[in-house]
Amino acid sequence: MFEARLPQGDLLKKILEAVKDLVTDANFDCSSTGISLQAMDSSHVSLVSLLMRADGFDHFRCDRNISIGLNLLAMSKVVRCVGNNDAVTMKADDNGDLVTLMFESQDGSKVSDWQLRGLDIDSERLGIPSTDYSSVVTMPSAEFARICRDLSVIGDTVVITTTKEGVTFASKGELGTGKIALRQSAAIDDDADSPGVSIELQEPVSQSFALRYLSFFTKATPLAPTVTISMSNGVPLVVEYPVGDMGHIRFYLAPKVED
């Protein structure tokens, strides 16, 4: 059997909000080390990769590896009922046909039980090569979300350029052009809620990406105050948000190239 209890149920809620618009159905692959999920969007342009380590749960039991296939939209509707301080327990039988989600309020005064039908999803896992990225930008997640939203007014593609001085996001369209530059900056009083902008630069990068997908990724903003954007010329970028201190959610996006 599989059973896992997550004291911070709102993490699961935020995860579902972050992926439900990008991926319809996905397998939660459960093993003794934790839960992982890997899924591409239907057009094979982006990929989401989630990791929740077993040690982040206050109870975790997985007798044998199982894949629990779920419709993420249906799951997100159920998980939206999780109260912010609720604990969530996920359970499944050994074949993953039926999945139970149980939400418990902090004082134990309310318990709700939900059952979802498991789906048989045929998905291949892609081998993601480990890459030493040329530029790694860490910045406030809310700022990244805002930049994606603001530049979408002008165009559908953003050129992200990193230099020693900072990072720029530029877009152009029929209406005109827009460019937002961020300089490296220190965090304000080491306040985790006001992170600065930092760039680890092996080599400058300039690469084009579809704003539509980046905007989907920013649905993960409530998960964490910071986001890390890793890039090398000519390969997919990675946008990573930590999931508490138990793992991460990574979004990969294939670049746009000159015709």
Place this chain on the structure above:
Amino acid sequence: KGSQTHLDSFFGRP
């Protein structure tokens, strides 16, 4: 504007 590439061409099947 450029053309969109796909992940299949970067990430191999294991």
